[in-house]
Amino acid sequence: MIVRTLDQLIGTERDVHAEGGQWVSRRFVLDSDQAGFSFHETIIKAGTETHIWYKHHIEAVYCVAGDGEIEELKTGEIHPIKDGTLYLLNAHDEHLLRGGSEDMRLICAFNPPLTGREHHDADGAYTPHPEHDAYARLRNG
Numbered sequence: 282m283i284v285r286t287l288d289q290l291i292g293t294e295r296d297v298h299a300e301g302g303q304w305v306s307r308r309f310v311l312d313s314d315q316a317g318f319s320f321h322e323t324i325i326k327a328g329t330e331t332h333i334w335y336k337h338h339i340e341a342v343y344c345v346a347g348d349g350e351i352e353e354l355k356t357g358e359i360h361p362i363k364d365g366t367l368y369l370l371n372a373h374d375e376h377l378l379r380g381g382s383e384d385m386r387l388i389c390a391f392n393p394p395l396t397g398r399e400h401h402d403a404d405g406a407y408t409p410h411p412e413h414d415a416y417a418r419l420r421n422g
């Protein structure tokens with residue numbers, strides 16, 4: 282069993298800050314923990330906007346505090362986010378994530394798992410997991 286607290290992660294390699302300052306990601310579970318997914322707490326700063334397009338990952342996101350919205354770029358549809366809202370990026374959906382009037386606290390899981398210090402590239406993606414194809418085969422059967 283692995284037990285970790287937020288306090289233990291802050292200021293370590295598992296505490297990752299967006300280059301533009303829009304979010305902070307505390308990476309509780311990473312690839313090295315061999316769970317098959319990674320599991321993070323992400324704080325989206327109020328009033329910010331982030332372009333995200335996870336081309337190589339599936340991400341589930343559950344909001345437990347604060348408010349914001351997600352805009353699907355393919356359709357223009359905007360979904361409000363608040364405590365109790367989950368969204369699943371199951372189709373590599375390109376989107377804009379906006380913080381609302383207060384910081385938004387999100388719980389996020391990635392498959393394949395992140396390996397550590399990933400930051401968004403110019404397209405809003407993270408680099409593929411080294412065994413990306415094997416994970417895709419497992420997901421797609």
Ligand code: 9YT
Pocket residue numbers: 304306307321322323333340342378387389
């Ligand atoms: C919701 C989202 O994807 N925010 C960007 C950071 C990401 N959750 C991460 O790396 O933890």
